Amino acid sequence: MTRGLFISFEGIDGAGKSTHIDSVAALFRQAGRAVVLTREPGGTPLSEKLRELVLHEPMNALTEALLMFAARREHLVQVIEPALARGDVVLCDRFTDATFAYQGGGRGFDWQVLGQLERMVQQTPGGMLRQPDLTVWFDLDPAIAAERLASARVPDKFESQPADFFAAVRAGYAQRLSEMPKRFARIDAAQSREAVGADVAMVIQPWLDRSSV
Numbered sequence: 001m002t003r004g005l006f007i008s009f010e011g012i013d014g015a016g017k018s019t020h021i022d023s024v025a026a027l028f029r030q031a032g033r034a035v036v037l038t039r040e041p042g043g044t045p046l047s048e049k050l051r052e053l054v055l056h057e058p059m060n061a062l063t064e065a066l067l068m069f070a071a072r073r074e075h076l077v078q079v080i081e082p083a084l085a086r087g088d089v090v091l092c093d094r095f096t097d098a099t100f101a102y103q104g105g106g107r108g109f110d111w112q113v114l115g116q117l118e119r120m121v122q123q124t125p126g127g128m129l130r131q132p133d134l135t136v137w138f139d140l141d142p143a144i145a146a147e148r149l150a151s152a153r154v155p156d157k158f159e160s161q162p163a164d165f166f167a168a169v170r171a172g173y174a175q176r177l178s179e180m181p182k183r184f185a186r187i188d189a190a191q192s193r194e195a196v197g198a199d200v201a202m203v204i205q206p207w208l209d210r211s212s213v
């Protein structure tokens, strides 16, 4: 049976993730794979309710971190683990690196405590720590992301944060990459849409090759 594949997409708000995820899904479908396209916070009816709360209500930093992990636990148990067990490709718009980057880097919440929650929440049925096989990080200067977003949409709780918040979020992503370099692919998201798309296709290619054997 084909092995399941778990890919997450990360970056500060406005870095370009949503622009490219559908084309990655199309590439895997062309290679004959079943694709589950999902997102965090969210991905199940309960987790989507938690998303509404966490993106729109002011709250304490620990409450925010716990709600992110509560939504993630449901998402893992109800959607991600069953899909991987079937051998599907799971493409997830944000996963735990976002919690380290936003709640850890951006809000300054304790990194070690996030690590403890990660180990508790992401334990697989077989007792392993579930992590994405590949994390595509759209790395972008917050000033460029802010310019792109200004004309694009009404900001939510995080998107309306000041530039130094996003500089800290970006540093949080860089820290995660330095801790787990093997699963990360950093994309220079300041390039044109076409160039970013080509880089994304390049980092996906080895996983597509494995899909067609």
Ligand SMILES: Nc1ncnc2c1ncn2[C@@H]1O[C@H](COP(=O)(O)OP(=O)(O)O)[C@@H](O)[C@H]1O
Binding pocket: 011, 012, 013, 014, 015, 016, 017, 018, 019, 020, 138, 148, 149, 151, 152, 189, 190, 191, 192, 193, 194, 196
């Ligand atoms: N490479 C790019 N150059 C210029 N604008 C871009 C680029 N990639 C995406 N955008 C635009 O920037 C905005 C944010 O992109 P989006 O994909 O929604 O970001 P994210 O999902 O990471 O928040 C959108 O209006 C999108 O059309």
Ligand SMILES: Cc1cn([C@H]2C[C@H](O)[C@@H](COP(=O)(O)OP(=O)(O)O)O2)c(=O)[nH]c1=O
Binding pocket: 013, 018, 039, 040, 041, 055, 068, 093, 094, 095, 096, 098, 099, 100, 102, 103, 156, 158, 159
């Ligand atoms: C998954 C996750 C997201 N977030 C934040 C990042 C984003 O600002 C917001 C929602 O992400 P996203 O789905 O990228 O928003 P949009 O659909 O508007 O592009 O939640 C966290 O703070 N911690 C987390 O663990």
